[in-house]
Amino acid sequence: xxxxxxxxxxxxxxxxxxxxxxxxxxxxxxxxxxxxxxxxxxxxxxxxxxxxxxxxxxxxxxxxxxxxxxxxxxxxxxxxxxxxxxxxxxxxxxxxxxxxxxxxxxxxxxxxxxxxxxxxxxxxxxxxxxxxxxxxxxxxxxxxxxxxxxxxxxxxxxxxxxxxxxxxxxxxxxxxxxxxxxxxxxxxxxxxxxxxxxxxxxxxxxxxxxxxxxxxxxx
Amino acid sequence: xxxxxxxxxxxxxxxxxxxxxxxxxxxxxxxxxxxxxxxxxxxxxxxxxxxxxxxxxxxxxxxxxxxxxxxxxxxxxxxxxxxxxxxxxxxxxxxxxxxxxxxxxxxxxxxxxxxxxxxxxxxxxxxxxxxxxxxxxxxxxxxxxxxxxxxxxxxxxxxxxxxxxxxxxxxxxxxxxxxxxxxxxxxxxxxxxxxxxxxxxxxxxxxxxxxxxxxxxxx
Numbered sequence: 289x290x291x292x293x294x295x296x297x298x299x300x301x302x303x304x305x306x307x308x309x310x311x312x313x314x315x316x317x318x319x320x321x322x323x324x325x326x327x328x329x330x331x332x333x334x335x336x337x338x339x340x341x342x343x344x345x346x347x348x349x350x351x352x353x354x355x356x357x358x359x360x361x362x363x364x365x366x367x368x369x370x371x372x373x374x375x376x377x378x379x380x381x382x383x384x385x386x387x388x389x390x391x392x393x394x395x396x397x398x399x400x401x402x403x404x405x406x407x408x409x410x411x412x413x414x415x416x417x418x419x420x421x422x423x424x425x426x427x428x429x430x431x432x433x434x435x436x437x438x439x440x441x442x443x444x445x446x447x448x449x450x451x452x453x454x455x456x457x458x459x460x461x462x463x464x465x466x467x468x469x470x471x472x473x474x475x476x477x478x479x480x481x482x483x484x485x486x487x488x489x490x491x492x493x494x495x496x497x498x499x500x501x502x503x504x505x506x507x
Numbered sequence: 508x509x510x511x512x513x514x515x516x517x518x519x520x521x522x523x524x525x526x527x528x529x530x531x532x533x534x535x536x537x538x539x540x541x542x543x544x545x546x547x548x549x550x551x552x553x554x555x556x557x558x559x560x561x562x563x564x565x566x567x568x569x570x571x572x573x574x575x576x577x578x579x580x581x582x583x584x585x586x587x588x589x590x591x592x593x594x595x596x597x598x599x600x601x602x603x604x605x606x607x608x609x610x611x612x613x614x615x616x617x618x619x620x621x622x623x624x625x626x627x628x629x630x631x632x633x634x635x636x637x638x639x640x641x642x643x644x645x646x647x648x649x650x651x652x653x654x655x656x657x658x659x660x661x662x663x664x665x666x667x668x669x670x671x672x673x674x675x676x677x678x679x680x681x682x683x684x685x686x687x688x689x690x691x692x693x694x695x696x697x698x699x700x701x702x703x704x705x706x707x708x709x710x711x712x713x714x715x716x717x718x719x720x721x722x723x724x725x726x
Contacts, residue, residue, distance in 0.1 A: 302521065302529075303579035310521075310580050314533035314707070321708050342578035343585065350569070359561035360522035361529050366562065488533070489540050 292324035293378035293506040295499075298369065298411065299331040299358035300387030304482065305340040307354070309385035311491045312425050312481050313361050316383050318492075319499040328377075331358035332369040332407045337390035354391050369407040374414035378506045381499070384426020384481055395430045400455035404431050412436065419475055421502040425495065426481040433458035436476070442469035444480030465490040468501045477502050511543035512597035512725040514718075517588065517630060518550040518577035519606030523701065524559040526573070528604035530710045531644050531700050532580050535602050537711075538718040547596075550577035551588040551626045556609035573610050588626040593633035597725045600718070603645020603700055614649045619674035623650050631655065638694055640721040644714065645700040652677035655695070661688035663699030684709040687720045696721050 297316060301307020320327050331354050339350040359366045382388065389396035393404045404412075412435040415422050424432045429441035430453055437457035443449045450460040461469045465486065468479045479494040480486075486494075516535060520526020539546045550573050558569040578585045601607065608615035612623045623631075631654040634641050643651045648660035649672055656676035662668045669679040680688045684705065687698045698713040699705075705713075 304582050307579075309582075310529060311533055311536075311582075314530055315537070317530070318534070318707050318711055321706055322711070341575055342581070342583045343575060345583070356560055356562060360526075362561070363523050363528075363530075364561045364564070487540055488537050492537055492541070 293503050294376070295320050295325055295327040296372060296377045296380045296411070297327050297329045298380060298382050298408065299329060299361060300385055300391045301336055301352070301354045302357040302360045303340070303342055304385045305342055305345065306336055306338060306390065307357055307385055307387035308361065308383050309426060309482055310361060311488050312383040312385065312495060315491050315495040316381060316425070316499065319496040323499055323503055325499070325503060329358070329362040329366045330369040330372055331355045331366060332392070332405055334391065334405070336387070354387065369411065372407070372411050374411070374418055374420065377420070379421040379423065379502050380411055380415050381423035381502070382425065382428035382431065384428050384483070386427070388428045388431060393431045393434065400452040402434060404434050409435050416474065421475045421477060421505045423477045423498050423502050425479055425498065426483050429453065429478040432476055436474060439474045439476045440469060440471040441476060441478040442467070442480060444483035446483055466493050466497060468498050470501055475505055512722050513595070514539050514544055514546040515591060515596045515599045515630070516546050516548045517599060517601050517627065518548060518580065519604055519610045520555055520571070520573045521576045521579045522559070522561055523604045524561055524564065525555055525557060525609065526576055526604055526606035527580065527602050528645060528701055529580060530707050531602040531604065531714060534710050534714040535600060535644070535718065538715040542718055542722055544718070544722060548577070548581040548585045549588040549591055550574045550585060551611070551624055553610065553624070555606070573606065588630065591626070591630050593630070593637055593639065596639070598640040598642065598721050599630055599634050600642035600721070601644065601647035601650065603647050603702070605646070607647045607650060612650045612653065619671040621653060623653050628654050635693065640694045640696060640724045642696045642717050642721050644698055644717065645702045648672065648697040651695055655693060658693045658695045659688060659690040660695060660697040661686070661699060663702035665702055685712050685716060687717050689720055694724055
């Protein structure tokens with residue numbers, strides 16, 4: 289494994305409104321490489337919940353596959369999430385985007401009562417069992433909270449979402465850009481990204497800070 | 508206008524094999540903002556030539572629209588390219604990706620005899636007439652060469668593509684990562700990006716260097 293850490297980056301499609309947020313994902317990949325780490329990209333081989341026209345916000349009458357769409361960001365270099373093995377990685381990180389709340393879980397529809405995709409749940413549990421760092425950006429901390437329960441996370445300052453993660457048993461911390469909430473015991477690292485108003489400069493800062501904090505905890 | 512320059516970023520879809528290359532686009536947006544500039548994103552409202560499964564490389568039996576797909580990278584904040592007005596911008600830049608050679612032009616099929624999308628041609632001509640900087644990454648210099656003819660550009664080191672741009676009347680310069688070919692007279696700035704083997708670190712370096720060079724020429 290890379291001395292600075294081999295990261296698994298888990299995607300939910302390609303596009304903020306129905307998949308993974310593209311800037312958050314790209315800047316995460318950049319931060320990992322810039323700091324001397326390496327990555328492999330994964331996504332589940334499932335249908336997207338729906339397809340959204342990102343100009344109008346309206347649903348399009350199409351079917352798309354999460355793994356195939358996520359491969360656009362990965363330039364084809366992506367694996368089915370059911371092939372993930374925690375032994376092969378030092379850390380896992382989930383960029384944000386509504387796909388996390390619609391494809392990787394049902395959070396967008398069911399809130400605190402949501403279910404989490406089985407492969408995603410396995411990844412989070414396996415990394416937690418090995419006490420390896422788990423990173424989650426933007427809305428992604430909701431799935432980590434749902435799977436692990438008693439963790440400390442941030443989703444920025446959105447009260448409704450904060451209340452939902454508290455119902456799941458998690459502790460929420462309000463944050464601004466540049467801040468990373470660190471749950472030292474559970475090795476969970478979260479940062480707000482586009483859960484707050486942001487430019488791409490904020491995304492660069494947040495992703496870099498979370499990757500840096502995670503790398504410090506890689507043995 | 509921004510003191511450091513307002514850039515028009517012209518996209519061809521979302522994904523390296525049938526649209527705009529996502530890392531090149533995201534890192535271009537980042538470089539512009541990081542260096543104190545600003546941007547607006549445009550794409551033509553046309554069908555993609557085709558849709559490619561980025562895992563298998565195979566064509567999918569779908570129809571997608573260049574503007575709608577490009578809006579995924581732009582988070583919905585995008586304009587139809589036919590609304591572009593050169594008076595509103597200090598510079599224009601074209602990220603790469605096969606979409607440039609399949610959607611913005613027919614270069615992938617017709618080589619030196621290709622045609623260029625009318626809106627794209629108008630943008631390049633209008634900026635050239637005002638002697639404003641034109642940036643082009645990866646494969647995009649082929650469309651600048653086709654429209655302007657006698658320019659000096661780089662597409663990295665691919666001999667076949669270099670021969671084609673020479674047939675269009677352009678001069679080609681071999682480059683490595685980090686290098687920007689500058690045609691001072693015509694204010695054309697080009698850099699190889701994924702036309703060479705590259706990691707996302709190379710893309711960060713190339714995009715930052717080309718944006719930096721362009722900003723120096725903004726009045």
